[in-house]
Amino acid sequence: MKADKYIVTGEKKVDIRKLPTNSKEDGVDKEEIIKKYEENKQELFALQDKFYADAREGLIVVIQALDASGKDSTIKNVFSGMNPQGVKVHYYKAPTSEELAHDYLWRIHQNIPRRGEIAVFNRSHYEDIITVQVEDIWKNYHMADRVLDDSQKSFFTKRYAQVNNFEQYLTENSYRIVKLFLHISPEEQTEQLLERIELPEKNWKFRADDLKVRDKFGPYLDCFNEVINKTSTKECPWYVLPGDQRWYTRYLVTEILLNELKKCRPEYPALPDEEKAKLEECGNVLRQALEGKEKKETSKKKTGKKKK
Numbered sequence: 001m002k003a004d005k006y007i008v009t010g011e012k013k014v015d016i017r018k019l020p021t022n023s024k025e026d027g028v029d030k031e032e033i034i035k036k037y038e039e040n041k042q043e044l045f046a047l048q049d050k051f052y053a054d055a056r057e058g059l060i061v062v063i064q065a066l067d068a069s070g071k072d073s074t075i076k077n078v079f080s081g082m083n084p085q086g087v088k089v090h091y092y093k094a095p096t097s098e099e100l101a102h103d104y105l106w107r108i109h110q111n112i113p114r115r116g117e118i119a120v121f122n123r124s125h126y127e128d129i130i131t132v133q134v135e136d137i138w139k140n141y142h143m144a145d146r147v148l149d150d151s152q153k154s155f156f157t158k159r160y161a162q163v164n165n166f167e168q169y170l171t172e173n174s175y176r177i178v179k180l181f182l183h184i185s186p187e188e189q190t191e192q193l194l195e196r197i198e199l200p201e202k203n204w205k206f207r208a209d210d211l212k213v214r215d216k217f218g219p220y221l222d223c224f225n226e227v228i229n230k231t232s233t234k235e236c237p238w239y240v241l242p243g244d245q246r247w248y249t250r251y252l253v254t255e256i257l258l259n260e261l262k263k264c265r266p267e268y269p270a271l272p273d274e275e276k277a278k279l280e281e282c283g284n285v286l287r288q289a290l291e292g293k294e295k296k297e298t299s300k301k302k303t304g305k306k307k308k
Contacts (some may be wrong), residue, residue, distance in 0.1 A: 001259055002026060003252045006239050010232035014240075016225045021185040022244040033251045040254035045081055047261045048118065052086035054266035055116030058175045061257070062124045065182035066220055067213050068192035070246050071122050074182065078253050079120060088113060092123040100142070104128040104159075105166055115174055125166070126227060129159050134216060134223050160230040167236045177236045178260055180253060181228060182243035186217050 005026075008014050023033075051059070063071050079087055090111045099107045105125055113119040132138050133156055139148060150158075167177055184192075193214060196206035213220070228238045239256055243249050271279070 001255050002028075003239060003241070003255045003259075006241050006252070008228055008232040008238045008240060009234050010229070010237070011234070013229050016181070016183060016228055016240045017221055019183060019240050020242050021183050021188065022242050023248040026248075028248065030247060034247055037247070037251040037254055040251070040258055041078070041081060044254060044258055044261070045083075047258065047266065048082050048086060050266035050268060051118075051261055051264060052083065052116045053268050054264070055114070056174060056266070057264045058113045058115040059118045059260065059264075060113065060170070060175060060177045061118065061120045062126070062177065062179040063120065063122055063182065064124065064126050064130070064180070064224070065243065066184065066189060066217065066224075067210055068189050068196070069182040069184045069243050070192075070249065071182060073246060074250055074253060075120055075122060077250050078257070079118075082118075086116065087118045087120065089120045089122060092121065092125075092127055095128075105162070112170065112175070125163060126231075129156060129163065129227055130220070130223050134219050157230075160227070163231050164233060164236075167231075168233070171235045176260055176264065178256060179231075179236060179238045180256070181224060181238055181240045182249060183240050184243040186214075188244045189214060189217065 006019070008016075051057070063074065065071050075089055079089070088111070092107070095104075095107065108121075108125045111119055111121070133152070136152075138152070138155060141148065147155075170177060193206065193210055196202045196210075228240065232238045239252075241249050241252050
């Protein structure tokens with residue numbers, strides 16, 4: 001699997017700032033990748049049906065990135081066509097006053113899917129480590145002095161441990177977590193932001209504050225680098241995917257999802273012998289009903305011909 005080269009398991013430290021943001025190093029052919037991507041989607045749809053019926057495991061897909069990295073379009077394209085009954089997308093904006101009155105994982109835990117379902121987190125609990133850290137928001141929390149008197153390093157070191165424990169807890173309760181970081185270059189981000197200004201249909205996406213975040217591209221990437229290294233584990237690794245070419249990013253995402261669903265080995269539930277017998281009985285009733293309807297229609301046709 002091509003995506004394997006982008007996995008971070010925590011076994012050794014990586015510098016994501018030095019990792020590729022495009023497909024050049026992989027030497028791929030765009031037409032072949034797009035064809036494979038479409039094939040992967042069809043396979044994903046079939047697997048998702050089994051996964052939903054099997055209902056032994058749940059899947060959480062965490063998507064993080066800097067602004068204008070294609071999170072929305074990745075979700076829209078990769079998951080379009082899946083049964084919406086088994087896929088739910090959750091978008092985490094700045095926390096509400098109600099959410100701020102609870103621990104930061106409270107709003108996340110409410111959206112953990114039922115086993116058999118897939119939850120997609122567009123941003124996630126990692127915002128409470130990354131944005132809160134870069135923007136130095138944590139000191140403004142309405143919390144006890146014993147918490148806020150900590151140094152910044154100590155405060156967020158605890159959060160790394162909390163997140164790792166939370167994800168381990170979910171793993172031990174029959175969930176799988178796929179964490180994706182869409183890695184783009186500053187140039188690509190600038191082009192995407194400019195597109196939001198120049199294309200009327202994308203104007204609604206642009207905020208003046210986007211330029212302030214763009215000015216902090218370096219600090220945000222530095223923070224992501226630390227967070228990914230501190231929260232990558234064998235059970236819940238991060239994938240740092242090249243994001244400059246979205247057709248390639250989406251393909252890699254389908255490869256990762258296919259691999260994860262296959263590891264679940266989902267199967268349609270087998271019915272007990274008693275239930276199978278009932279199925280046969282009910283099937284016979286329905287077949288007889290159809291036969292009766294066909295006989296009536298045939299009789300009506302014959303009657304109609306005689307009258308003529």
